[in-house]
Amino acid sequence: xxxxxxxxxxxxxxxxxxxxxxxxxxxxxxxxxxxxxxxxxxxxxxxxxxxxxxxxxxxxxxxxxxxxxxxxxxxxxxxxxxxxxxxxxxxxxxxxxxxxxxxxxxxxxxxxxxxxxxxxxxxxxxxxxxxxxxxxxxxxxxxxxxxxxxxxxxxxxxxxxxxxxxxxxxxxxxxxxxxxxxxxxxxxxxxxxxxxxxxxxxxxxxxxxxxxxxxxxxxxxxxxxxxxxxxxxxxxxxxxxxxxxxxxxxxxxxxxxxxxxxxxxxxxxxxxxxxxxxxxxxxxxxxxxxxxxxxxxxxxxxxxxxxxxxxxxxxxxxxxxxxxxxxxxxxxxxxxxxxxxxxxxxxxxxxxxxxxxxxxxxxxxxxxxxxxxxxxxxxxxxxxxxxxxxxxxxxxxxxxxxxxxxxxxxxxxxxxxxxxxxxxxxxxxxxx
Numbered sequence: 393x394x395x396x397x398x399x400x401x402x403x404x405x406x407x408x409x410x411x412x413x414x415x416x417x418x419x420x421x422x423x424x425x426x427x428x429x430x431x432x433x434x435x436x437x438x439x440x441x442x443x444x445x446x447x448x449x450x451x452x453x454x455x456x457x458x459x460x461x462x463x464x465x466x467x468x469x470x471x472x473x474x475x476x477x478x479x480x481x482x483x484x485x486x487x488x489x490x491x492x493x494x495x496x497x498x499x500x501x502x503x504x505x506x507x508x509x510x511x512x513x514x515x516x517x518x519x520x521x522x523x524x525x526x527x528x529x530x531x532x533x534x535x536x537x538x539x540x541x542x543x544x545x546x547x548x549x550x551x552x553x554x555x556x557x558x559x560x561x562x563x564x565x566x567x568x569x570x571x572x573x574x575x576x577x578x579x580x581x582x583x584x585x586x587x588x589x590x591x592x593x594x595x596x597x598x599x600x601x602x603x604x605x606x607x608x609x610x611x612x613x614x615x616x617x618x619x620x621x622x623x624x625x626x627x628x629x630x631x632x633x634x635x636x637x638x639x640x641x642x643x644x645x646x647x648x649x650x651x652x653x654x655x656x657x658x659x660x661x662x663x664x665x666x667x668x669x670x671x672x673x674x675x676x677x678x679x680x681x682x683x684x685x686x687x688x689x690x691x692x693x694x695x696x697x698x699x700x701x702x703x704x705x706x707x708x709x710x711x712x713x714x715x716x717x718x719x720x721x722x723x724x725x726x727x728x729x730x731x732x733x734x735x736x737x738x739x740x741x742x743x744x745x746x747x748x749x750x751x752x753x754x755x756x757x758x759x760x761x762x763x764x765x766x767x768x769x770x771x772x773x774x775x776x777x778x779x780x781x782x783x784x785x786x787x788x789x790x791x792x793x794x795x796x797x798x799x800x801x802x803x804x805x806x807x808x809x810x811x812x813x814x815x816x817x818x819x820x821x822x823x824x
Contacts, residue, residue, distance in 0.1 A: 393416065393417065393418045394417050394418065394651045394652070394818075395417070395418040395419075395420070395649065395650045395651050395652075396409075396412055396417050396418070396419055396420070396650065396651060396652045396653070396654060396818065397420045397421075397422065397640060397647055397650045397652070397653045397654070398412075398419065398420070398421045398422065398653075398654045398656055399422050399627045399653065399654065399655045399656060399657055400422075400423065400430060400655065400656035400657040400661075400792075400793070401421055401422075401423030401425075401427075401428040401429065401430060401607075401621070401623075402428075402429060402430020402431055402432060402656065402657075402807065403430065403432055403458075403606070403794075403804055403807035403808050403811070404430070404656035404792040404793045404794065404807040404808070404810050404811045405421060405423070405430070405654070405656035405657070405792065405811070406421070406428065406461075406606065406607070406610040406614075406811075407457070407458075407461045407807070407808040407811030407812065408654050408656055408792050408810075408811035408812075408814045408815055409421050409610070409614055409619060409811075410461055410464055410465055410610055410613060410614065410811075411461070411464070411811060411812060411815035412815055412818065412819075413613070413614055413617040413618075413619050414464050414613075414617070415815070415819055417818075418618070418619075419614060419617070419619035419620070420619070420620045420622065420647070420650070421614065421619060421620065421621045421622065422622050422625045422626075422627060422642060423621070423622070423623050423624075423625065424624070424625065424626035424627070424657075424661075425623070425624070426623050426624050427603070427607075427623065428603070428607040428610070428611060428621075428623070429602065429603050429607045430657075431446070431658070431764070431767070432445075432446070432447070432449060432602050432804065433445070433446055433601075433602055433603045433607065434446070434600075434601025434602045434603040434604060435601075435603070437688070437760050439690075439758045439759075439760060440688060440690045440717055440758055440759075440760055441690070442690070442714075442716055442717055443600070443601040443604070444601065444688050444717070444719070444760065444762075445598075445601055445602050445719075446602075446762055446764065447684050447686055447721070447762060447764050447767060448686055448710070448712050448719045448721050449598070449602065449804060450595055450596065450597055450700075451471075451595075451596040451597070451804055451805070452584075452585055452592065452593070452594065452595060452596060452805075453473070453590075453591040453592045453593060453594035453595075453596065454584040454585050454588055454591075454592035454593075454805075455596070455803075455804065455805040455808075456805075457805060457808045457809045457811075457812045458804055458805050458808045460812075461606075461808050461811070461812075462605075462606065462609075464613065465606065465609040465610050465612075465613040466609055466612075466613065467605055467606055467609040470598060470599050470600055470604070470605040470606075470609070471596050471597070471598060471599065471605075472596065472597045472598070472599050472699075473594055473596050474594040474595050474596070475594075476492065476493040476494075476496070476501075476590065476593075476594070477491070477492060477493045477505070477590075477593040477594060477595065478490065478491075478492040478493070478595075479491045479492070479595070479700070479702055480698050480700075480701050480702070481509075481511055481556070481557075481560070481701070481702045481703075481704055482701050482702070482703055482704065482747045482748070483511060483556070483704040483705070483747070484704070484705065484706070484746055484747060486746075486747055486748065486749050487511075488701075489509060489510050489511035490508075490509075491505055491506070491509050492505055493505050493590065493593065496590055498589050498590045501590070502524075502586065502593070503521055506520050506521050506524070507521065509557070511556040511557070511704060512550075512552050512553050512556050512557065513552070516549075516550050516552060516553040517553075519547075519548050519549060519550070519553065520549070520553060520557060522547075522548075523547050523549065524582075524586060524587075526547070527579065527582055527583060527586070527587065528583075528587055530579060532576045532579050532580055533576070535574070535575035535576040535579050536574070536575075536576045536773060536774060536776060536777065537773050537774055538575045538773055539570065539571055539572060539573060539574070539575060539773055540558075540562050540566075540570040540571075540573045540574070540575050540578045541554070541570040541571045542575065543575035543578070543579075544558055544570070554570070555704060555705045556704045556705070558570070559705075560702045560703075560704065560709060561582075562578055563709060563723045563724055564702075564709060564710065564723060565578070565581045565801060565803065566578060566581070566768075566770075566771055566801045567682045567684060567723045567724055567767060567768040567770075567801070567802065568682050568724050568768075568770045568771060569724050572770055572772060573770065573771055573772070574771045574772060574773045574774070574775065574776060575773065576773070576776060577771040577776060577799075577800075577801055580799055580800065581800070581801065595700075597699065597700075597712075622645075624644075625642045625643060625644055625645065626642055626643045627640060627641075627642050627655075627657075627665060628641050628642055628643060628665070628666065629641040629665070629666045629667075629668055630653065630665060630666075630667050630668070630789065631667075631668040632667055632668070632786060632789075635786055635787050636786065636787050636788050636789075637650075637653050637786060637788055637789045639668075640653060651788060652788045652789070652790065652818055653788065653789045653790070654789075654790045654791075654792055654814045654818075655789065655790070655791055655792065655793075656791075656792040656793055656810070656811065656814070657793065658766075658793060658795065659677060659679055659769075659793070659795045660679075660766075662791070662793075677778050677779065677795075679769040679770070679775075679795060680769065680770045680772070681765070681766035681767070681768065681769055681770065682723070682724045682726070682767060682768055682769070682770050683724070683725050683726065683728075683729055683763065683764060683765045683766070683767055684721065684722070684723050684724075684725060684764045684767040684768070685721075685722045685725040685728050685729070685736060685761065685762070685763050685764070686719055686720065686721050686722075686761070686762045686764075687708075687719070687720045687736060687737060687740045687759060687760075687761055687762075688717055688718070688719050688720075688759060688760045688761075688762070689717060689718050689719075689720070689741075689756050689757075689758070689759045690716065690717045690756070690757045690758045690759070691716075691717065691718060691755045691756060691757065692755055692756075692757050693755045694713070694715065694716075694718070694755075695748065695750040695751050695755070696711070696713040696718060696748070696751075697713075698713060699712070699713055700712045700713065701747075703743065703747055706743050706747065707722055707725075707727070707728070707739060707740075707743060708720045708721070708722050708739075708740050708743045708744070709721055709722055709723055711744070720740045720743075720744065722740075729763065729765065733761040736761050737759055737761065741753045741756070767802075768794070768801065768802030768803075769794075769795055769802050771801050771802075776799070779795065779796060779797045779798075790814045790817055790818070791810075791814075792807075792810040792811050792813070792814040793807065793810055794806040794807040794810060796810045796813070797813075798810050798813065
C-alpha cells in the first residue's frame with residue numbers, strides 16, 4: 393500500500409487525504425495547529441453564545457469537486473441547497489430586487505431573471521443579457537492582461553450595472569477590487585456558474601459551522617480508513633536526493649518511509665520550509681492578499697426574513713441570517729482594516745439601519761468582529777501565468793492549495809480542486 397504524507401489540514405489537505413484514503417492509500421496527515429480547518433473553521437463564541445465561522449463561506453452548485461468530497465465524508469446532509477437560484481439585492485433606498493429563476497427551463501429562465509432584475513434600467517439589463525450571450529464565445533486567454541473593470545467597460549456595461557450587479561458578483565467571488573482583479577479569472581467563474589445549467593446556479597450554505605460540517609466528518613472518515621492525523625505537528629525540513637523527497641522532519645518526528653508528500657499549506661507557509669541537500673528552490677511566486685471582515689451580531693429581535701441579502705453600493709456586501717445571529721461580510725475590506733472593532737460595528741450597523749428600516753441597533757445584544765487579513769490572494773491580471781509556471785522539480789513532492797494552478801480564485805472549490813489534482817497525479821500512474 394502506497395503511503396502519502398500530507399502537510400496541512402485545511403480544505404486542500406483534508407480533501408487530498410480523503411480522496412486518497414478512499415482509493416486505498418495509507419495516509420498520514422500533519423497539521424501544525426491544534427485543530428483541523430486551516431483558514432476555514434468554526435468556533436464557539438461565549439459572547440454570542442453560539443458557534444460561528446471565522447468567515448462566512450458560501451458554495452455553488454458548480455462546486456463539483458467540493459460536493460464530491462463532502463459526499464465521500466458523509467457531509468452532504470450538512471448542506472442547505474437552493475431549489476433554484478434566488479438572491480435578494482437591497483439598495484440604500486431600502487428597495488429590494490430579486491434575481492431569481494422562476495422555472496426550470498434553462499437558459500430561458502436565466503434570461504428572464506436578468507431581464508426582471510429591476511435594480512437597474514431595462515437598457516442596462518439588455519446589456520447584461522448580451523454580455524452573457526457573448527461570454528460563451530469568449531476566450532479566457534484574451535482577457536489575461538486586463539482587469540474586470542476594463543472588461544466590463546469594454547463590453548458596454550454602465551456604472552449603474554457595475555455597482556448594482558457586477559461589482560457584488562466580482563468582489564464576492566474574487567475578494568478583490570474590480571480595478572485590480574483579473575478578467576480571465578472572473579470569466580472562468582462566470583462560465584462555471586452561469587453557463588452550466590440550473591444546478592450550477594444554486595447557492596449552497598452549510599447548515600452548521602464549518603468545523604462541524606467538514607472537519608469532524610473528514611476526521612471520522614479518515615480514521616475509519618486507518619489514516620493517522622497528527623495535530624500540533626509542524627513540518628520544518630525536507631531532505632531531497634536525486635529529485636526525490638526522502639526524509640521529512642517536523643517539530644516532533646522524522647519520517648522516511650513514504651512514497652509521496654503533498655504540501656497543502658499556504659504559499660507563505662510553504663516558502664518557510666527548508667530543503668536539505670538540494671538545489672530545489674521554493675516557488676518564486678509572489679502573492680498579495682486581500683482581507684475579509686465579518687461582524688456577527690446576536691439579536692434579541694430578528695427582523696430579517698431571507699437567508700441572505702446582497703447590498704448594493706455598500707461597504708457591507710452581504711448579510712447572512714442564521715436565525716439566532718446575523719453575519720455581515722465585507723470583502724476586499726482594506727479600508728476597514730485599521731478601524732477599531734467599535735468603528736466597524738458602528739459602520740455596519742449604520743448600513744443595516746439604512747438598508748433595512750425594520751432593523752434597529754437596539755436589537756443588538758452582543759457582537760463579534762473577525763478580521764481575516766490574508767483571507768485570499770488577489771488574482772491580478774497575468775498572475776495566472778505565474779501560478780501555472782511554478783517549476784518544482786521533485787518527483788514525489790506535490791503542491792496543493794487554493795494558490796496552485798487550479799484556474800480558480802481562492803475559493804473552497806479552488807482548494808478542494810487542488811486536492812483532487814494532487815490525488816489524480818498520484819493515482820494516474822500508480823497501482824496500490
